[in-house]
Amino acid sequence: MNGSTSVHKMRVGLTVLVATCLIAIIGYVLAGWSYIDSLYMVVITIFGVGYGEVNPVEDPRLKLFTLAVIISGCSSAIYVLGGFVQMIAEGEIQRALGARRMCQEIKSLSGHAIVCGYGRVGRNLIHELAHLGVKFVVIDRDTERLAAAERKGTLVIAGDASQEEILQQAGIERASVLATVLPDDANNVFVTLTARELRENIQIIARCECPSTERKLIRSGANGVVSPTMIGATRIAHQIACPTVESIVENKHAFSRVNQDLEVFGLRMIEIDIHEESIFVGATIHDLETSGDGATVVVAVKRAGGEVIKNPKMCDEIRGKDKLVMLSHKEDWSPVSDDVICPSTNLAMPMVPLAI
Template structure:
């Protein structure tokens, strides 16, 4: 916002300088026509010659009034031209320096990122991805080729690289080796396949989510290494259909997932080595009784156990899908990280 105000102020000054030069040319031309009886062409030529300090000397003044007016024109015109030239120089130099400094500062921030998300393509789909990542407080780097989109995202405070996401060096600049994940939301499936191949080649461990428009592109993206392939059209159509068939259920789910202000949240909790939850069943772990959170599913070795039984044992490496209020989820995170076991639920 401050940068925009500064540019606006400088623009007003430049417009004023242009008007001042035009006014000087008008006054100089009219004055020489009155004092020296020059023709319009001669008067205009002499005025330009004077205020630009060229001074060819090919036109001679004859009257004292002409000499006096010429002196005033020299002083005033030269001042106006110097002021205008200074503004133009400041505009060019400040713009270049600010741009270079801004890029250097942004590159340093990108170099310091760890476990961030790279978003390739900031169009209709990519924009929503970036906005959601910011709402969740997750660091991300945007790679976009369209200059106007790049300018908009920079003004909104995002880290942006203005380049082609299919190039190895660009992904390296975005920190692909340190990134947790990459979302490629480019408008063409072929480009998303290429980005996926490039990203997996540079960092085989990075999680890649790819956009697809054509159904036949899904297998190609999966073969290229994408961990998840999503079609905005299919997903949007499914949500629209379910909103008609089961409006209340869909509204609740969307509120839980998408409303950032609501207290109820869904969380993924990884059961790490040494956690007090390891070896406990869901009923004996005390998760529900002492934190209030509800385990919706367990992801184990890429197999999903939906609505797990209370007798299901929690193993190291399990990913618990948990629903609860924010404070309940925070409490569960703290407990899961400890080696002290929760108090078992009371019998009966």
């Protein structure tokens, strides 16, 4: 059975029913009845009201015609009703089969993630989980949201995630992690408490909006607490504070700030102006990077005309008046003056080809 079959039945039944009514009205009119009497006769005949004939039906041919109208009209009406009932039943059956199938799939999961909440954060979270190939189950009380998720093939459970039976339906005893990303901090605390009581060793990651809730979530059993607001602010600050390659080349303050971050890893970013008479003119990026111990990388090249080449190719040629931004270990570079930093002697070894 499918929905198209029931709709087809309804269409066929309605077509026959309408045709029967029209033919019956025409037949009674031809028998000398008025249009209103003919319509009334057809309605009470087909729908079995049985108020009696409007006019006497004494002609045997008219009686046979009326019998045909009753049989055809009632049969088509029952056919339409049957298609309608079938359509409703099919929907319920499909819904029950879908729920059963989903329940079986959830029972077969192991090491999956349980996502409590299918709001803005929850949708983004499961999108990333799907991209990473992580299996997951979504719990939410909003059936409309879950219906949209289910149409995309997502395993869903409708209910309150703070209830033990709902978490058990989601397979918390087999799950590896639970993420509660509900918009209300109190609900996230309740979900965390319930999940920790049901499973002591499951990893729980909770969302919080208020900084003071973080301690409560940790005490409730959360292994990690994430604040989308703080993450968003950090990302914005990162975009503001972290320069692009172009700004590194142009902005001395940005250049210094990047070097401060690189100090932690024992690295340093060096800026070199290539003069027209420099020994490096005519050499390639490959020649420059391999002239030392291989620990030097050219990050960017700014041409004399202002063009900035990010991640230059090994075959790119160094020209006079170029500005090179290079990354290397701090010990591979030595200061020559207060404002000039030159490569170590290893880096200045003769290269092939060289343009003096």
